[in-house]
Amino acid sequence: MPFEPIDPREIRVLPLADRKSYLDIRAEAQYPSRTALAGDLAERIDRLAERVRRARARGASVMLAYGAHLIKNGLGPTVIALLEGGWVTHVATQGAGVIHDWEFAFQGVSSESVGDNAPAGRFGTWDETGRCLNLAVVAGAAEGLGFGESVGRFVATDGVDLPPLETLAAQIRANPADPLTAARADLLATMTRFSLPPGRVSVKHPFKEYSVPAAAYRKRVPFTVHPGIGYDIIVNHPMYHGGAIGRASGTDVRIFDRSVLDLEGGVYLSVGSAIMSPQVFEKAVSCANNLRGGRGLPLLRDFDIAVVDLQDGGKWDWAQGEPPKDHPGYYLRFMKSFHRMGGRVDYLCCDNRAFLRNLAARL
Secondary structure, X not given: OOXXXXXXXXXXXXXXXXXXXXXXXXXXOOOOOOOOOOOOHHHHHHHHHHHHHHXXXXXXXXXXXXXXXXXXXXXXXXXXXXXXXXOOOEEEEOXXXXXXXXXXXXXXXXXXXXXXXXXXXXOOOEHHHHHHHHHHHHHHHOOOOOHHHHHHHHHHOOEEEEOOHHHHHHHHHHOOOOOOHHHHHHHHHHHHHXXXXXXXXXXXXXXXXXXXXXXXXXXXXXXXXXXOOOOOHHHHOOOOOHHHHHHHHHHHHHHHHHHHHOOXXXXXXXXXXXXXXXXXXXXXXXXXXXXXXXXXXXXXXXXXXXXXXXXXXXXXXXXXXXXXXXXXXXXXXXXXXXXXXXXXXXXEEOOHXXXXXXXXXXX
16 A cells, blocks of 8 residues: 555553543533423424324334434433433434543543644543543454444443453454454454453443443443544544444444334434434435335335424424525535435424423423
């Protein structure tokens, strides 16, 4: 290859405790509560809660996809309440959503200054965050787990067990075509490169009560992570392995597809995610309808989509459908994507704390 990459082992990492973190989950934690809502939001959330009840009564999917600010806003406990109540059957986020969650579980605080740290070469170079999340995923992928379940297990059980190097090598030699062979080779290479001994890697998470992936792992509810390669701070750690991240996230995509397959009569909640949620969802709807058609089932039509964001919706009333191409709202990608999926779409312009706390309180 004529293009020279860096050697990531040259990246200098720092203890997470040395970082100035701006959010403490003990102060930020949000719980289900009925609060004042502007305009007709209360009525619309009432109707949405009833649709969630009907969906669960008929065994349809109720999926919640969110961006990182939901976790930074302290809503982990509210999501956990929805999981504990059986109201949500699938949770999905992107890379930053799981990173802030893990940092809260590990030390109770998260969020750094990009403006201060990136120019100084410190943004994301925090040893524990990069080491633990990358290790959780590379080890989980070797067992066939997705990104979300790997992290959920790591937090819920306070670490991970690494197999003997000889066992991995023997499995690779015995069956090179096994679907897990490449993932086992990733783990073998990681353990060798970073001199990781086999056995238990113990990492305490004193604040795991706030962790959504840990709660999903305990409840056996799918928690999937849909990152971009190079998007997240864990790329600035020597242990970052794009192959393992991609492999585990690829598993999560198929788990996400499976939940969408059961969305007829269900509800999809997209909260504060203008890119990941609509982009993953539209491909999953197409995949699910492909499978449903092949099985002789009707295409997905009877489902509700609730989109929550602080943007003004492109200054367009989406109840009228998609705007014309000469209107700026046409280029609000996330709303356009959702409106093309065939379900009923409701756009709620409000703070995600007000929305989710009120919805959970009603349920």
